[in-house]
């Protein structure tokens with residue numbers, strides 16, 4: 400399987416939000432989370448405007464549609480600039496062609512540009528394609544306890 404995305408594919412950080420883009424992102428969300436409701440355009444605008452979030456979109460030039468996305472979060476903490484990759488997803492019809500790798504690579508470059516020395520992400524073990532992808536790109540499993548406090 401090639402790491403190079405096919406010709407006609409662009410990976411860029413979103414700089415504004417439109418109704419069309421919001422609908423395309425909303426179509427991808429259920430493919431990465433069965434419980435999250437699709438985001439509204441206003442919520443996506445909040446992400447695009449945030450200095451701490453970068454929404455990367457993979458776009459098929461020929462079809463003029465979004466085929467994948469991820470969000471890179473960066474913020475300064477006392478020990479440095481923390482970077483986390485969230486909500487990585489490629490449309491089911493477009494998987495296996497290197498789009499996921501292109502998205503993650505773009506996020507790693509941006510995290511380095513922002514001064515982060517490490518990039519963290521989590522992925523359930525059942526997400527086999529995702530876990531393979533991250534390890535192939537150089538992510539190494541850390542031994543740490545991951546906790547969640549649920550607000551309910």
Ligand SMILES: CC(C)(COP(=O)(O)OP(=O)(O)OC[C@H]1O[C@@H](n2cnc3c(N)ncnc32)[C@H](O)[C@@H]1OP(=O)(O)O)[C@@H](O)C(=O)NCCC(=O)NCCS
Pocket residue numbers: 400402430431486487488489490493494495496497498499500501521522523526528529531532535
């Ligand atoms: C994980 C995901 C983003 C990968 O996107 P992608 O564009 O397929 O990524 P790539 O093509 O760069 O590589 C993915 C790996 O999965 C394999 N793969 C993914 N989909 C495949 C498919 N439909 N058929 C065959 N192989 C597939 C690729 O061959 C590749 O394996 P390799 O690393 O052993 O070569 C995508 O599978 C996805 O959106 N999954 C559902 C959401 C998800 O799990 N997100 C991750 C959250 S942590």
